[in-house]
Amino acid sequence: MRFSLRSPMSEVESWESLAEPSTSAASAAEEADPAFSLNVHAKEFVPNFSFGGAATPAPSPEKKSKEVDEPTKEDAQPSKDASKNAPESVSKKSPAQDKETPTKSSDRSAKTGTPVTSAATSATTTTTTTTTTTPASTASSIPIEKGKENLNIIFIGHVDAGKSTIGGHLMYLTGQVDKRTLEKYEKEAKEKNRETWYLSWALDTNLEEREKGKTVEVGRASFDTDTKHFTILDAPGHRSFVPNMISGAQQADIGILVISARKGEFETGFERGGQTREHATLAKTAGVKHLVVLINKMDDPTVVWSQERYDECKTKLTPFLKKIGFNPKTDIYYMPVSGLTGANLKEPLAEGLCPWYTGPPFISYLDSLQSLTRNSEGPLRLPITEKHKDMGVIILGKVESGVLNRAEPLLLMPNKVEVDALQVLFDDTEVQQATSGKTVKVKLRGVEEEDLSPGFVLCPIGAPCHVARRFQAQVVILEHKSIICAGYSAVLHVHACVEEVQFEQLLGLIDKKTGEKSKRRPRFVKQDQICVAQLRTAGVICIEPFHSFPQMGRFTLRDEGKTIAVGKVLELVE
Known part of the structure; x- marks a missing residue:
């Protein structure tokens, strides 16, 4: 009867993690059994059988190294304190190895107190020690991101303005989506009678988003230019998902306001109740300082790259953007594009198509933006x-x-x-x-x-952020039909936190011309007024005064699905 023995250790450890047997050991094995051919690169297997006190076969070099490492029972079973402080090994021992370790030779060395040593054993021990110290080298091999500046850009605007289509086309033009994948999306979109939606599917990966053609969650992607690394945040345009848009705007550095030039669509988005106004206001409140306005769908049959239509959109938008805090000369840049055809996204416009626009294409403009000032010296937030x-x-x-x-x-x-x-x-x-x-x-x-x-x-651990439930803030009432008194409740959006908040006290009104606070406390505030109030949240939240850390000190108030006010934290009370 023939038995085939398989080492349980061979399934756990690679031969590369152990010391190679010496050539002398290989020659000794061949002399003992000439018909046996030994592979010197394979790990030796030494069965541990004991029949009626028969002599135990000589342990392999690997086995000897373990005997040297574990000469006594105290070493084989270290204390709990020592096991906590011991460094983690790269290749952990399996239960099979633990069972095989205490051989008779180790018991014999424990009785005599003199562990077996040899040149092969010492060499193997050195190799094992080197393997144990690899976590430090592994950690140092992890790449550190250097060189290109990272910018987060968020696409905002009214629903169906073409935000996801422009984002998907950018990914294709920068090599993040290959042509084969895009052709697959186009085929699937044609089968569902949604031929013009295929570009947006590069960002709208959710089945529900593809079926309805509406972005629900903030889509994320990235691309590189010569000097910068850009992270795309594709915000939903529907009013039902404005809270998701606020979450994305909190992470953005630059806002991309997408406007549809198609007749009727621009007017719908810009009128009261449209998302063009609300998105621009929320982006400014979230800390976006620079806005690129893309007048999209210029290739539409109702527009045909008309300068008159372009100027009409620009003329209506500029006063509103100036009112919410953007400087038209330094903070706003307009450009005509077509998200479906990719015109003016990467390459300049063809001659004769749009002779009245002489500026750079979209990607080139983004690449030429000045570097932002980052607070890398402060405590982590x-x-x-x-x-x-x-x-x-x-x-x-x-x-x-x-x-x-x-x-x-x-x-x-x-x-x-x-x-x-x-x-x-x-x-x-x-x-x-x-x-x-x-x-x-x-x-x-x-x-x-x-x-x-x-x-x-x-x-x-040594520099935690502030937490509070009560704070004083300066609040600007943007849109509210009735008056706001003490006791009024709304939903607070501050950085990524969403919490219910209540007006506890109205402390004064602020004159828009002089900026001075009134000494008399008002009984109520209404639309287009600025007040100082004490607010109280339902739970404890992370918050900072605006003057010390703006990113965690500006907030938005929403009620009944609308943005009613924006503000900044002046002082933490409790």
């Missing part, structure tokens, strides 16, 4: 935007200030829970650190998914 579970707790957020380092102990506010950043991913690539301005995914240890929410903030 990373508001959590999204969370999910994938082999651990994964959070998504933008580093508003400071630097996030991998394996760094952090504090999760406002719950004051200590966590560790096990992994930091930027564009799904693991990095050693993330600097201010980057939107990253972080794998956390020390907290469960149900114990954190969007709006929580990652901070250094």
Whole structure:
């Protein structure tokens, strides 16, 4: 009867992780059995059989090295304190290995107190030690993102203005989506009688979004130019999903306001109740300082690259954008484009198509923008935007200030829970650190998914952010039919946090001309007025005064599906 023996260790460890047997050992095996051919690159298997006190076969070099490492029972079973402080090995032992380790030779060495040593054993021990110290070299091999500046751009505007179509075409023109994939999308869109929607499917990956042609969640993608790395945030345009748009605007550096030049569509989006006004206001409140206005659908039969229509849209938009805080000379740039054909996105417009526009195409303009000033010297502030579970707790957020380092102990506010950043991913690539301005995914240890929410903030343990329930703020009432008195409730959006808030006290009105606060407390405030009020949230939130940290000190108030007010935090009370 023939038995075939298979080593349980061969399924766990690679031969590369162990020392090669010496040539002398190979020759000795051949002399003992000439018919046996030994592969010197294979790991030796030494069966551990004992029949009636028969001599145990000589242990292999690998077995000897383990005997040297574990000469006594105390070494074989280290204390709990020692196991906590011991460094983690790259290749962990399997249960099969643990069972095979205490051989008779190790018991014999334990009795005599003199472990077996040899030249092969010492060489193997050295190799094992080198393998154990590899985590440091592995961590240092993770690439650190350097060189190109990262900018987050968000596409905003009324529903069906062409935001997702422009974003999808940008991905194709910059090589992020290949032609074969685009042809597949085009074929599927034709089958559903949605021929012009195929470009938007590069960003609208949700089945519901593709069926209805409406973006629901903020789509994310990225592309590179010669000097910059851009992250695209595709905001939903429908009024039902404005809270999702606010979440995306909090992460943006530059706003791309998409306007449809098609007759009737521009008027619908710009009138009261349209999302053009609301999106522009929310972007400004979220901290977007520069706005690129793309007059889209210039190739439409009702427009045909008409300068008259282009100027009409520009003339109506500029006074409104100036009113909400954008400087027309330095903060706004207009350009005509066609998201469906890709005209003026990457390449300049063809001669004769649009002779009245002499500016650069869209991508070239983005690449020529001046670098933004980042707060990399301050303490880490990373508001959590999204969370999910994938082999651990994964959070998504933008580093508003400071630097996030991998394996760094952090504090999760406002719950004051200590966590560790096990992994930091930027564009799904693991990095050693993330600097201010980057939107990253972080794998956390020390907290469960149900114990954190969007709006929580990652901070250094020694420099946590402020938390409060009561604060004083300057509030601008944008649109509200009736008056607002003490006791009025609304929904507060501050950075990534969404919380119910109530007006506790009205402390005064602010004169728009002089900027001075009235000494007399008003009984109510109404539309187009500016007041100072004390607000109280339902729970404790992470918040900062606007003068010390603007990203966590400006907010939006919404009620009944509309944006009614914007404001900034003046002082934390409790």
